[in-house]
Amino acid sequence: MNVSRNFVLSGTGFLVIGIGFGIYMGASGNHEFAPLHAHLNLLGFVLSMIFAMAYRVFPAMGDTKLATYHFWLHVPPGVVLLIMLFLLMSGTITEAGMxxxxxxAEILIFGGVIVFLMNALKNAN
Ligand code: HEM
Ligand code: HEM
Incomplete structure (x- = not known):
């Protein structure tokens, strides 16, 4: 799998939706979605782009199975977490419903970061 490309594409997908929420908030004056907007842009886009670049700057990291595991631990759980956050912010579910x-999803994302750390310790040189 081309992990860098997949992180760039999915990260930019998060950004399109994240900026969409930013524009909606600015236009409507309803800022309730600010935490969702922040995490779409930061957890979704910024982190994914940093991971994509790390896997290019340290090609030995990008060529491992660990990089592929990391992608699957970051992106699908990230989508799930952000959908849950949308349901919470829109009042569809309560905090207990999360x-x-x-x-x-949070534990899986955290697991992905640990996998990234292990990969960096071994291959970031
Ligand atoms: C056209 C693009 C964007 C628009 C129109 C926009 C709009 C907004 C608005 C209206 C708020 C709410 C401010 C408030 O209630 O205090 C906000 C908060 C925020 N935005 Fe954006 N934004 C944009 C792009 C971005 C990007 C690219 C990032 C990060 C990479 C970002 C990160 C944040 C953060 C961290 C917050 C604070 C959230 C909070 O205080 O809970 N925004 N933005
Ligand atoms: C699974 C990962 C993450 C979880 C579970 C998480 C959870 C949270 C929570 C519960 C808050 C408080 C929200 C509030 O008071 O309304 C928060 C705020 C914030 N987080 Fe995260 N976060 C995560 C990842 C990140 C990452 C990777 C970044 C930046 C790269 C980030 C940046 C921020 C910022 C800037 C705020 C303050 C703005 C806001 O209130 O929305 N978070 N986060």
Whole structure:
């Protein structure tokens, strides 16, 4: 799998939606979606782009199975977490309704960061 390309494409997908929410907030004056907007742009776009670049700057990192695992641990759980956050911010579900899906997604994303760290320790040279 071309992990860098996949991170760039999915990260930019997050950005399109994130900026969409930013424009909606600016236009409507309803800023309730600010945490969703922030995490679409930061967790979704900024982190994905940094990962994509790291896998190019350190090609030995990008060529591993760990990089592929990291992609699957970051992007699909990220989508799930941000959908849950949208449901919360829009008042469709309560905070209790976030459990257990959102915590599971968070643990998977965290697992991806640990995999990234292990990969960096071995191959970032
Ligand atoms: C055209 C693009 C964008 C528009 C129109 C926009 C609009 C907004 C608006 C209206 C708010 C709410 C401010 C408030 O309630 O205090 C906000 C907050 C924020 N935006 Fe954006 N934004 C844009 C792009 C970005 C990008 C590219 C990033 C990050 C890479 C970003 C990160 C944030 C953060 C971190 C917050 C703070 C959220 C919070 O205080 O809870 N925004 N933005
Ligand atoms: C699974 C990963 C993450 C979780 C579970 C998480 C959770 C949270 C929570 C619960 C808040 C408080 C929101 C509020 O008070 O309304 C918050 C705020 C914030 N987070 Fe995260 N976060 C994550 C990842 C990140 C990342 C990767 C970044 C930046 C690269 C980031 C940037 C911010 C910023 C700037 C705020 C303050 C703005 C806001 O209130 O929306 N977060 N985060």
């Amino acid at each position: 459990v257990p899906v959102a915590p599971i």
